[in-house]
Amino acid sequence: MNTAQSKTIRIVNDLGLHARSAAKLAKLAAQAGGGVWIMKNGSTADATSMLDILTLACPKGTEITVSVDDEADLDILEHIAALVRSGFGE
Amino acid sequence: MENQDHQEIILRGIGGSPGICIGKAYLVDKEGVDVVKKYYIRKESRPAEVGRFKTAVKKAREALRRIIENTPEEFRQHAQILETHMLLLEDKMLYDRTIEVIEKERVNAEWALKKVVALVKPMFENMSDDYLKQRAEDITHVSDRIMENLVGADQVNIARIDKRVILVARDLSPAETSQIQLERIKGFVTNRGGRASHTGIIARTLEIPAVLGVGNATLTIKNDDIIIVDGEAGIVVVNPTEQTLLETEERREHYEIQKALMARKSHLPARTRDGVRISVMGNIELPEEVVSVLDHGGDGIGLYRTEFQYLSRPDFPGEEMLFENYKDVLDVMGKHPVTIRTLDINGDKAVNYIRDNHELNPALGLRAIRYCLQKPEIFKTQLRAILRAAAFGNVRILIPMISGIEEVEQAIDLLDEAARCLEKQGVPHNREVPVGIMIEVPSAVVTADILAEKVDFFSIGTNDLIQYTLAIDRGNRHVAHLHQPLHPAILRMIKRTCDVGREKGIKTYMCGEMAGEPLFAPLLLGLGVDELSMNPQAIPMVKNAIRSINTEDLGDFMDAVMRLTTASEVQVLVERHFGAVVSKIEPEQQEQ
Numbered sequence: 001m002n003t004a005q006s007k008t009i010r011i012v013n014d015l016g017l018h019a020r021s022a023a024k025l026a027k028l029a030a031q032a033g034g035g036v037w038i039m040k041n042g043s044t045a046d047a048t049s050m051l052d053i054l055t056l057a058c059p060k061g062t063e064i065t066v067s068v069d070d071e072a073d074l075d076i077l078e079h080i081a082a083l084v085r086s087g088f089g090e
Numbered sequence: 091m092e093n094q095d096h097q098e099i100i101l102r103g104i105g106g107s108p109g110i111c112i113g114k115a116y117l118v119d120k121e122g123v124d125v126v127k128k129y130y131i132r133k134e135s136r137p138a139e140v141g142r143f144k145t146a147v148k149k150a151r152e153a154l155r156r157i158i159e160n161t162p163e164e165f166r167q168h169a170q171i172l173e174t175h176m177l178l179l180e181d182k183m184l185y186d187r188t189i190e191v192i193e194k195e196r197v198n199a200e201w202a203l204k205k206v207v208a209l210v211k212p213m214f215e216n217m218s219d220d221y222l223k224q225r226a227e228d229i230t231h232v233s234d235r236i237m238e239n240l241v242g243a244d245q246v247n248i249a250r251i252d253k254r255v256i257l258v259a260r261d262l263s264p265a266e267t268s269q270i271q272l273e274r275i276k277g278f279v280t281n282r283g284g285r286a287s288h289t290g291i292i293a294r295t296l297e298i299p300a301v302l303g304v305g306n307a308t309l310t311i312k313n314d315d316i317i318i319v320d321g322e323a324g325i326v327v328v329n330p331t332e333q334t335l336l337e338t339e340e341r342r343e344h345y346e347i348q349k350a351l352m353a354r355k356s357h358l359p360a361r362t363r364d365g366v367r368i369s370v371m372g373n374i375e376l377p378e379e380v381v382s383v384l385d386h387g388g389d390g391i392g393l394y395r396t397e398f399q400y401l402s403r404p405d406f407p408g409e410e411m412l413f414e415n416y417k418d419v420l421d422v423m424g425k426h427p428v429t430i431r432t433l434d435i436n437g438d439k440a441v442n443y444i445r446d447n448h449e450l451n452p453a454l455g456l457r458a459i460r461y462c463l464q465k466p467e468i469f470k471t472q473l474r475a476i477l478r479a480a481a482f483g484n485v486r487i488l489i490p491m492i493s494g495i496e497e498v499e500q501a502i503d504l505l506d507e508a509a510r511c512l513e514k515q516g517v518p519h520n521r522e523v524p525v526g527i528m529i530e531v532p533s534a535v536v537t538a539d540i541l542a543e544k545v546d547f548f549s550i551g552t553n554d555l556i557q558y559t560l561a562i563d564r565g566n567r568h569v570a571h572l573h574q575p576l577h578p579a580i581l582r583m584i585k586r587t588c589d590v591g592r593e594k595g596i597k598t599y600m601c602g603e604m605a606g607e608p609l610f611a612p613l614l615l616g617l618g619v620d621e622l623s624m625n626p627q628a629i630p631m632v633k634n635a636i637r638s639i640n641t642e643d644l645g646d647f648m649d650a651v652m653r654l655t656t657a658s659e660v661q662v663l664v665e666r667h668f669g670a671v672v673s674k675i676e677p678e679q680q681e682q
Binding site: 014015018019020023026046048049050051052054055057059060 | 170174177178181182183184210213214217218219221222225228229405
């Protein structure tokens with residue numbers, strides 16, 4: 001994994017990655033040209049799928065790593081990181 | 091479409107909401123959708139098949155959008171679920187994968203969707219987190235919608251029901267219930283669900299009879315079948331004979347007349363013939379149910395279950411929210427006592443966000459006070475909210491699942507600590523509230539003399555006390571018949587608790603289902619129970635029963651009862667002595 005194209009972030013909102021926050025994340029990831037992935041404890045989910053994100057089961061406090069396949073999507077990675085850090089605006 | 095054999099069939103379920111109704115069945119289930127045909131398509135037909143799938147999704151999305159737009163304000167909570175469904179419709183895991191299966195395997199869209207759902211759903215069903223587990227239901231609802239559009243099955247539109255019917259469904263989703271014009275519904279019958287289910291709560295609020303958890307209702311009952319729903323007995327009769335219809339109609343009329351008669355008197359206090367005043371209280375779960383308690387003439391709240399505020403949400407509620415909830419109830423109840431039971435989380439009410447609650451035997455596990463003492467911060471938040479609310483009304487605190495004195499002492503310590511904290515912060519509150527304990531574990535009965543030293547009252551929770559004393563899991567149909575409230579062991583348990591209470595100068599209340607049975611009222615007064623609390627709808631009938639009792643006559647009766655050796659003997663004796671109390675409601679049931 002290219003660390004320049006990935007970021008490790010902690011889930012800070014009380015609700016964790018539940019349906020609505022996962023939907024927000026998936027929407028953002030869908031704007032990327034290449035693949036966007038979320039990793040948690042060795043399992044990987046497609047960040048553009050809300051269902052796939054939910055299968056990771058990330059409560060508050062979980063550390064996740066988000067990565068993008070394409071360098072051109074680095075700004076989207078930034079946006080995702082900011083969204084997670086902001087607690088999904090909740 | 092009449093049933094040829096016309097044989098009367100009796101289905102048993104859970105009485106979700108009392109009352110009796112007779113009417114035509116209206117099945118809400120999507121017949122035909124369950125049977126999905128599989129066929130292969132030609133290579134060149136694949137784009138058309140994909141197109142068909144996309145159109146079905148689009149139609150589903152439009153339908154959902156319309157429902158959301160038409161959802162009234164008060165159901166906004168439900169609309170949120172529907173918005174999630176909108177997103178799910180086009181989620182890669184469902185949408186893209188289905189298209190992939192159509193293209194790769196050259197199968198029809200229905201089969202492809204079914205296959206994908208069968209893959210995705212178990213991923214959620216097998217998750218340990220209950221919140222995520224429930225997402226499997228969302229996937230079902232969403233795929234059902236797409237499937238209906240694909241199959242072209244005439245979707246039953248609940249919003250268009252134009253006659254008075256009894257709704258029969260596997261289960262009703264919030265989307266479906268928010269579409270129903272409830273004034274058209276005479277009753278509910280569902281395969282799944284229990285008293286705390288969405289349908290159960292709606293039915294009780296609107297006082298529509300409901301029998302839930304019937305299991306195979308949608309298989310046995312056909313559209314337009316005449317059915318009887320007896321929400322009290324938890325029974326559905328399909329194709330009733332003339333005789334049954336006649337009897338039920340009479341019973342229904344008596345029930346309604348009696349209900350009206352008793353309701354008129356239910357606002358008066360319940361006094362026995364010899365003038366003993368017995369408080370008859372209501373059990374509630376939602377703050378909104380307070381109105382129902384007052385309407386039915388309740389003298390207060392004998393049990394306010396506080397779990398609801400902790401359920402159906404992904405995190406713990408804050409102090410402010412709890413305080414507002416409790417204060418709402420107190421404001422409506424005025425001077426009347428409100429008994430707030432502290433958090434009783436257990437196996438059948440597992441909270442979504444408690445992750446470490448996978449127990450083989452939750453009824454004997456980390457629940458109620460045991461859980462609260464392990465999580466003092468969560469407990470203190472609730473205690474602070476209660477103490478603050480207590481400044482605005484007549485509060486009693488009730489601690490569940492006490493099995494020994496240490497738990498009482500620790501709980502009271504935490505309560506004192508919460509009060510000191512509030513004092514220091516200058517937050518208005520009231521520590522001078524009676525603190526009582528639920529008597530529902532046999533060890534609490536045996537050590538009642540020890541426990542009484544530390545508490546202000548007992549409240550007997552019969553449901554759990556019976557379950558724990560007789561070692562019966564009521565949900566297990568192989569042993570459910572052994573769940574006997576009149577078992578001599580249970581009567582002795584109740585008697586001991588009341589005797590100790592009287593000796594130590596504290597009151598003994600009862601808030602289990604047993605308290606809401608009018609026929610048991612004389613027995614409970616004879617055993618020494620000081621106050622009864624029940625579902626609001628039962629209050630008028632129990633008050634009525636109390637008014638027909640003379641406590642001075644109970645001595646001989648109780649001596650006879652306590653000499654009996656089996657539950658059925660007790661039942662016979664109670665019916666022989668006090669059947670008249672019940673026969674006022676159902677005279678035709680009188681035997682001999």
